[in-house]
Amino acid sequence: MIIKGIAMKRTGLLLLMTLLVPATIARADDFDRLSRESSRISTISADFVQKKIMKILSKPLISEGKFYYAAPDSIRWEYQKPLRSVVLSDKGKTKRYIASGGKMIEDKTGGAQAMKIVLDEVAGWMKGKFTGNPSFTAVLREGANTQIILTPVGKNMAGMIEKIEITVSRKDASVKSVRIVESATAETRIDFLHVAINQHIPPSVFQDVP
Amino acid sequence: MKKRALLLIGALLLASCASLPDIRPVADEKTTCPSPFPAQKIRFIHTIEAVMAGKTKASMIGVTLADPVSRTISCAVMSPEGMVLFDALRGPSGLSVNRALPPFDAADFARNMMDDIELIFFEPRGALARKGVLAKGEAVCRRHEDPGGWIDVWEDHDGRVHIRRYSEGGRLQRSVTLTGGPANAYAAIDLQASEWIGYSLSMTLIESETVQNETQMKE
DSSP: OHHHHHHHHHHHHHHHHHHTSOHHHHTSSSHHHHHHHHTTOOEEEEEEEEEEEOTTOSSOEEEEEEEEEETTTEEEEEEEESSOEEEEEETTEEEEEEEETTEEEEOOSSHHHHHHHHHHHHHHHHTTOTTOOTTEEEEEEESSEEEEEEEEOSSTTTTTOSEEEEEEESSSOOEEEEEEEEETTEEEEEEEEEEEESOOOOGGGGTOOO | OHHHHHHHHHHHHHHHHTTSOOOBOOSOTTOOOOOOSOSSOEEEEEEEEEEETTEEEEEEEEEEEEETTTTEEEEEEEOTTOOEEEEEEEETTEEEEEEEOTTTTSTTHHHHHHHHHHHHHSOOOSEEEEEEEOTTOOEEEEEEOSSSOEEEEEEOTTSOEEEEEEOTTOOEEEEEEETTTTTOGGGEEEEEEOSSSOEEEEEEEEEEEEOOSOOOOOO
């Protein structure tokens, strides 16, 4: 079950990173080109809105946050609403912070260690290793938008993830959304806004949780 | 020998029952029992902060769909990132766990969690055993649960509702305080579990809505 949990977190992060790749890359015909183009990225920052859909909810549960990446392996993945949490990965160290009594405290339960495995792999993706995850098969589909569909290989994620869809606009070359389908009645959709590529991000973003 | 054993058991029961708070009878028999509990089907979404041994162990998002008429509860617990860690339903036909990732897959976790949720959101169904006031004058009702145990519900002078569950012998097992006040009792909830390994939960309301014509779900 722990392995399943880690695999799910890994999937989510890989998805996030894929989503933030510039649209010119996402429109490429094959993943080799996608990989080459990805290696040009030095930084990414974006806002995101996440909609969690479950049968127990009458309407999606909305979460909002910020995402930052700086090559080669610095990541900040921050949920701001409704419950704040921050994962920082920098210079080989990963920490997770959770809200407690109005403050942010470090999560010492081992969750950060699991996240380190995840984020190390994400950093590999950012260096152009897009097809290095044997847990998924990836397919590019062209239409009104470009879609990248990731499908789990084997039964490790049975009951956890059915597929992941990443949608990239062909019109304005921007990444629009990602959809993680967990079952017929449960999915997570993340819409990215204000994506900025290769703009300066202060190092403290990856080190501090104010 | 049997007499001795019975006397001993009786004495122990008597001693342990002494830990139940004293309830003084009131002259006005029409005094109503505090009842913050939902009267109709309702959905709550709370943030949850779990503390063990005085340290915060987890922050989560909890969704509870409670139907007091059928006494059916659906609940889901998510990480802040939206990962569903626990998803279960309990109703007249029993408990059904749809998902339980570690550490939510521990033995008896689901049953204990559903017991806690019922204690918070459902009016106790045991027979009214005592009605009166506590030492500081708060109106209180005590019910005897079947199977054994006692549940006290009272409202303090600040409008906070307190729910206490005791074992049959009077040992305190759970303390729940609804600190939201009369306007929205479930705006903030504190639960203290007095077990061998105790824990506490602090819940803060994100949103709630009454539910009509919605089937209790089972993923």
